[in-house]
Amino acid sequence: MRFFSDNAAPACPEVLAALSAANQLDTAYDGDRWSQSLDSRLSELFETEVRALWVPTGTAANCLALAALCQPHGGIVCHREAHIQNDECGAPEFYTHGAKLMLAEGPGAKLTPDAIEAVVGRIRDDVHQVQPHAISITNATEYGLVYAPQEVAAIGALAKERGLGFHMDGARFANAVVHSGASPADLTWRAGVDALSFGFVKNGGMSAEALVFFKPELADASEYHRKRAGHLLSKGRYLAAQILAMLDGDVWLRNARAANETAAMLADAAGERLVYPVEANEVFLKASAEEAAHLRGLGFDFYDWAPGEVRLVVSWDQDADAVRPLADAIRAL
Amino acid sequence: MRFFSDNAAPACPEVLAALSAANQLDTAYDGDRWSQSLDSRLSELFETEVRALWVPTGTAANCLALAALCQPHGGIVCHREAHIQNDECGAPEFYTHGAKLMLAEGPGAKLTPDAIEAVVGRIRDDVHQVQPHAISITNATEYGLVYAPQEVAAIGALAKERGLGFHMDGARFANAVVHSGASPADLTWRAGVDALSFGFVKNGGMSAEALVFFKPELADASEYHRKRAGHLLSKGRYLAAQILAMLDGDVWLRNARAANETAAMLADAAGERLVYPVEANEVFLKASAEEAAHLRGLGFDFYDWAPGEVRLVVSWDQDADAVRPLADAIRAL
Amino acid sequence: MRFFSDNAAPACPEVLAALSAANQLDTAYDGDRWSQSLDSRLSELFETEVRALWVPTGTAANCLALAALCQPHGGIVCHREAHIQNDECGAPEFYTHGAKLMLAEGPGAKLTPDAIEAVVGRIRDDVHQVQPHAISITNATEYGLVYAPQEVAAIGALAKERGLGFHMDGARFANAVVHSGASPADLTWRAGVDALSFGFVKNGGMSAEALVFFKPELADASEYHRKRAGHLLSKGRYLAAQILAMLDGDVWLRNARAANETAAMLADAAGERLVYPVEANEVFLKASAEEAAHLRGLGFDFYDWAPGEVRLVVSWDQDADAVRPLADAIRAL
Amino acid sequence: MRFFSDNAAPACPEVLAALSAANQLDTAYDGDRWSQSLDSRLSELFETEVRALWVPTGTAANCLALAALCQPHGGIVCHREAHIQNDECGAPEFYTHGAKLMLAEGPGAKLTPDAIEAVVGRIRDDVHQVQPHAISITNATEYGLVYAPQEVAAIGALAKERGLGFHMDGARFANAVVHSGASPADLTWRAGVDALSFGFVKNGGMSAEALVFFKPELADASEYHRKRAGHLLSKGRYLAAQILAMLDGDVWLRNARAANETAAMLADAAGERLVYPVEANEVFLKASAEEAAHLRGLGFDFYDWAPGEVRLVVSWDQDADAVRPLADAIRAL
Known part of the structure; x- marks a missing residue:
């Protein structure tokens, strides 16, 4: 019996059924009826207007988000053991054109405002040092810990105070929502999160994740970046359909x-x-x-x-x- | 009745069946049995040892190939109307870190050695000008013309003489093989091609293309680049399975x-x-x-x-x- | 007698004298009195508030300017024979992280609104095509032609209408000012120019060019980019002093x-x-x-x-x- | 009396004299007699065939070197307090297109094979993690400590064993040579160093550093990269002349x-x-x-x-x- 990884598990039946149902002629790229309904479906779920892009991997979702929140000469504060630092082969640096990950500490790969301040506070405010532009946390963390809404909000407040973007890697966002009992909204934008990598693959999906922007205007450039990164699938409806199938009926x-x-x-x-x-x-x-x-x-x-x-x-x-x-x-x- | 695009068509039944068949627990990323058999299956098809990477889009295949053949300070000769120039939102520039596309002319988006020489021959051999590193052709072309093996070989000879890498965008490679009656080998590596974007999606696939390296060592760095670009899907078996299903039984x-x-x-x-x-x-x-x-x-x-x-x-x-x-x-x- | 290039000429005596005069202990980087006076001195010359960065080469000035005006997924319209296209080894692509140069035509390397429209007008407004973000002209051009203020202004109007940044490569800006009889202001920001590469080296300088931002806020990120590109010289006073010496007494x-x-x-x-x-x-x-x-x-x-x-x-x-x-x-x- | 920085000091008289002497018509870029003699002059100093590029800053020298030794998907091991990590605003990430700096520990910003192994040894050999490609040390270090030849050689042996490039940031190389009493050769290539940023500016120069490649073939691409980065000054003789003047008469x-x-x-x-x-x-x-x-x-x-x-x-x-x-x-x- 394998307990290696939730990536090794099969896709759930609803996902396979959705692929069959979507297997018909429609508009290419994201012009189809499934892709076109993502924004409204996720806006409903998050109780605010969002814009959402499907992508085939969490790495793509994370890195498009980071590139939307951090300029090439900036830095992204994350945990020393964050997936974006350790397990994406430098994808954040590729997508952001060389931004620097700034590593903070904390048990169980969980960040706190103090841990972030310990990193950010020692950076001189001059052009010789990379300045922080964004914070990224993972919820649930790489060690399976869940941030409660108020913990996210404390970091969100710091981000706001310092003018930093705020990204949540939600490869296991569903597990975090279930554990915390919080609403998706409370766990994200109401706590200051600007962009969420909303994971489906580890949770029974096949090949679709959603990148959700709570500041909808961030999606403008990101749509070009997704294309430019080769992540705009020509038959995108098969990705949108997976996400919709997993949202339907919860x-x-x-x-x-x-x-x-x-x-x-x-x-x-x-x-x-x-x-x-x-x-x-x-x-x-x-x-x-x-x-x-x-x-x-x-x-x-x-x-x-x-x-x-x-x-x-x-x-x-x-x-x-x-x-x-x-x-x-x-x-x- | 829609005649917009082969991207709008559904996936063929063999592909859907393969997804169902692959829907079981296996190793994540490309450690599964389907992914692991791609190299040998494509080596057989191409009658030589190749290394192949699945990716979800033709843009990813094209641009990983170009990055393997062209350094950031180099140039890639392609047709003025090539897909990589006109329809990928600068993805080649993103993946190659800023290489320059050098635009050649020719009716029906088809290149000839003379057309390529007309571009390459006027470049001064000094550090002020971007030097050509690679050639990219599309077969079948963006206007549906097919290069015969000897036409490819003529370009391949030029590439070899000038020390240039040679990439073929085969988004419609299957159509070219059928029309030319040539073997996949004759249409590619025997004619000097180093890397092929082997398209499946426009031809009845769902979300998998194969990047085939005829110089296997080129895949070493490309495997890192695929990961770094967010194109190493965690449940990669669903991509490999699509490709295998379309190769099976031709x-x-x-x-x-x-x-x-x-x-x-x-x-x-x-x-x-x-x-x-x-x-x-x-x-x-x-x-x-x-x-x-x-x-x-x-x-x-x-x-x-x-x-x-x-x-x-x-x-x-x-x-x-x-x-x-x-x-x-x-x-x- | 050599008529190869104005780059081959020596520096003028005022420049050498200024180096000697500046050869004393002062603050490093651009904290010294010479560097600190550049903004006001150039604001006076241009009759508006500007921010100016010294850099050692025109390529650095051009490319920092382009990076300030064009995102990585955008394009820059320039002449087919522009220096930035032909003689900088892809530096614009390096600094902009892969933006695409979009080549327009015109005799003597001179652009017109019509020539620019011919390029920009055929770009589809979708994510598959690189969208134009900026225009760059060279004054005097690579063939020694000078744009009159009203010619610059016509392009400036187009830039404004289309929401494009507007850069002027002024490697020979001094020659253009002299020929046109126009004020520096009329030839630049009053005609819609956002950033000017103000050349000194071809005109008797030694190793200093000025990058002048007419939208001062553009300098904020550019100062970081200059450092990041290795163009913030630790003894920057020797560059500022050259520029000041050439402005003094005209x-x-x-x-x-x-x-x-x-x-x-x-x-x-x-x-x-x-x-x-x-x-x-x-x-x-x-x-x-x-x-x-x-x-x-x-x-x-x-x-x-x-x-x-x-x-x-x-x-x-x-x-x-x-x-x-x-x-x-x-x-x- | 100022003890802020050796960057605040003036240039030494020999440097100023050399600028005057070089102030005559000659070939542009690096075609002049001064630039052309750098390779042989430095080959003599280092007792082996080297190729050398002048650049105006240590950051440019460091980052061109790192880009020559590390691919974009690789990593560079350096000290947590290295100048390339803390004081170059992410220039290494810019020049290498997003390579990752891997931070090692050691008192006085000095590295040892053990400290490097502690970083490198915990990296999994798979495509998910950035693999080390190079090591960079600073001699003298950021805290003024000097590596003896045998200390450099111990790191060089590790680099060789692991197939890593080896760069030395020699912003204060002269101070290290004086303190150690070692020959420039023993302190560099004989100890396994592939590329040296040979600093002059902190040591009485004005605006010239030398990037010295002990593997001459590394300079091939680096010459293009220097141009592409805007560091090929059109009147390069003024940089070469500074370096030569400081080598003359020691x-x-x-x-x-x-x-x-x-x-x-x-x-x-x-x-x-x-x-x-x-x-x-x-x-x-x-x-x-x-x-x-x-x-x-x-x-x-x-x-x-x-x-x-x-x-x-x-x-x-x-x-x-x-x-x-x-x-x-x-x-x-």
Whole structure:
């Protein structure tokens, strides 16, 4: 049984059905009826006027957002362990034409105003130093921690005070919404977020993420940038259709809730072994090499994360029956 | 009936079936069984060792190829009406970090060694002028003309003599193979091509193109560049599966043959009205504004291309019965 | 006697004297008294509030200006034979992060609103095509023609109407001011120019050009970009001092007047041989290979420009006595 | 008396004299006799065949070097407090098209193989992470420490083993040569360095630094990049002449020796107050706010560096008599 990554999971049935339903002649690029309805559908969800672009990857969503918020000579404050810093092969630098990521600290890859100030405050205000233009946080974080609306808002206030753009990498935004119980609006623009990478792929999608601009005018240049980056698919309706299918009937929340719940089963089993509280669908576990080998011997696959630490990720499609054997095995360690 | 673009057509059934078949847990990114078999499958097709990367758009394929063949301070010779120059919003400049497109002339967007020499030959060999690093041709061209293998080889010889990289934009490569009767190998690497953007989307695919490197070592940096550009999809198996499904049983040739044949029906009906010989699935037609309006009045949709000229594109899924009414209407003009 | 280029000439005595005078301890970068007085000195000259940055080359001035006026996904309309297109090795593409130069036509490298419209007017207003963001003209042009204020203003009006930035490459701005008799203000911002590369090096300077922003706020980002491009010299006072020395007592006009006058001597001698009217310090002459060889045999050096055409450039330091022998030799051909 | 920066000092008389001597007609750009002799003159100094480019700033030298050694998708290991990281406004990212600086630790801004390994060793070898392509060290460091030849060689061995390029920022290379007593060759290419930013400006130059490639072929692309970056001055002879004037008669060593010696006077006076050993011309001193104010009251100017810490820099032109009063004042604190 694999607990490597939610990227390894299949797409959910609603997504496949939507692809079939969209498999008809329509206008190319984003002129089709599905793409054309994204703005209004997401404006409704977020209770404000937004503009949204589909893209095939979270990296594209993140980096188009960052390029919209940061000039080439600026900097983006993010956590030292942020996905944009560690796992995108320099894509932010490519899209922003060389902006600098400014690395802040915090347990569980979570930022606070103080952590950001510790980075920003020591930058001299002169042309010799890269000046900060934006902040990027990940919600849920790379370690599965969830920012509550007030935590986001505290950072949003700092961003506003300092005139910085504010981006949220929401590769696991659905898990964060479910855990926090907050509305999508409260977790984003009402807390000062300017642009959200709204992830679907890790949550049962196939190949579509939404880049949501809460300042709609930011989308103007971003639409050109998306094209210029090769991310305007000629049959874009198949991306829009995936997103719409997951919004319909709150499939996105259903999938995330499922994953959060099974992760909670593992957390419960893990007890003192937990490295971080489990708030989304990732479980970081203290386990010796022998214990990890033992679990693998039982047929469970996962990544070693650090010495004495392993990472388990559950996906939308792994139900309680599928996860219980692992929970039992952890408890029995 | 729509004759706007082959991008507007649906995906063929084999592609949808392949998505369903691939909808199971596997390794993320390109570690899955489908992605892993691309190199060998395409090496077989091209009768030589190649390395291939899937990407979601032709623009991504083109521009990753160009970046592999041209340094930022170099230039790429292409036709004045090439897709990379006119329809990709500066994506080549983005991916190559500012290389310059050097525009050559030729009827039907087709290049010849002489046309290329006319551009390259007037460049002073000093650091003040951008030096050419690569040539890019489109086969079939933006006007539906097909390069025969010996035409490609003549350009390939020039490229070799001048030490230039050689890229082929094969958004409609299948149509070119069908029309020329040449083998994929003869039309590409045996004629000196270093990298091919092998198009599937216009030919019945959904969201996958293949970037094929005939100099396999070029893929080393390109794999990083793909990631860095946000084109390494986390569930890449759904792209690889599309390509494999279209290679299996020569679906790609079947689809292209169908489109070429119905385009030929239109060409036959058009007679003297043709602006260019019809060799692929595009038909450029002289038609007055009144004639165009008349055709539209009959229910046919298409683009005006230039004053007194319209463009008709047929797709893999438009069979003889579907196209005949338009052919008849053109004949009756 | 050399008539290759005004870049080959020495610096004028006032410039050398200024270097000596500035050779004392002061604040680094542009914090010194010379650099700090540039804005006011140039504001006075241009009769409006400007902000000015010194840079060591015209290419740096041009490209910082273009980057301030054009986003990476935009285009810059310039003449097919503009220096920025042909002689800067792609520097505009480097500084703008890949903006596209859009080439317009016109005799003597001179643009008109019609010529610009011919380029801009055929661009589709969609994300697939690079949209124009700016216009760049060279005054005097690469062929030594001078735009009159009303000619600049006509282009300025078009720029304003279309929302385009407007840059003037003034590598030989002094020659243009002298020839036109117009005030620096009339030739630039009153005619709609946003940024001027104000050249000194070809006109007797050593290593300093001024980038003048008539929209002062454009300098904000440009100051960072200058640093980022490595053009903020740590001992910047030596650049500022050169510029100030050439503005003092109108040395810049004296030098340009001298060069224009001796060029006029050559023009007078050339008569029917002139390819273009001589309005600045460049003379393009019809001359057979034999005639060119004959002149070289007499000790005159110059560039062949095109078959049957040579280019002669006179510099600030070549007085009537120095140029008369060439004039006589041309007359005697 | 100012101890702010060696950038604030004037140019030495030999440099000014060289400018006057070079003030004659010659070939533009780098075709003149001074520029043409740089390669051989520096090859002689370094006892091996080198190619050298003059540039007006250390930032330009550093970043052209880094771009020659690191592809856009790669990384450059440098110290957290390196000038390229902290004081060049992202110029390395601009010139390399977005390469990532990878920050290593070490007292006094000095790197060791272990410190580099600590950064490089934790990078996964996959396309998701930026891979290291180059190492950059500063000699003397930003805190005035000098790498001995064997210390450079240890890093050079690591670079070779891992296939990394190796750059030395030698803004104060002269001070390092003087302090170490090593030959320029032993301190660079014999220790594995591929490219050196050979600084002259801080050491009594006016506006010229040399970029020295010990792998001559690296200069091929770099010459285009220099032009493209606007750093090929049209009257380049004035830069080459400065460099040659400082190499002649070992003016560069004389100047550096003078500065090192007066810095040593300060170090001697400072005793226990020193933050780092003084090996070049920078002195970092523990001093309370009151003590700093006291020194300033006596007429000495300098930067506060950190709480309780000030930086004093002496220049080539400050002799023992000029520095003694400060030494006495420090001793008397």
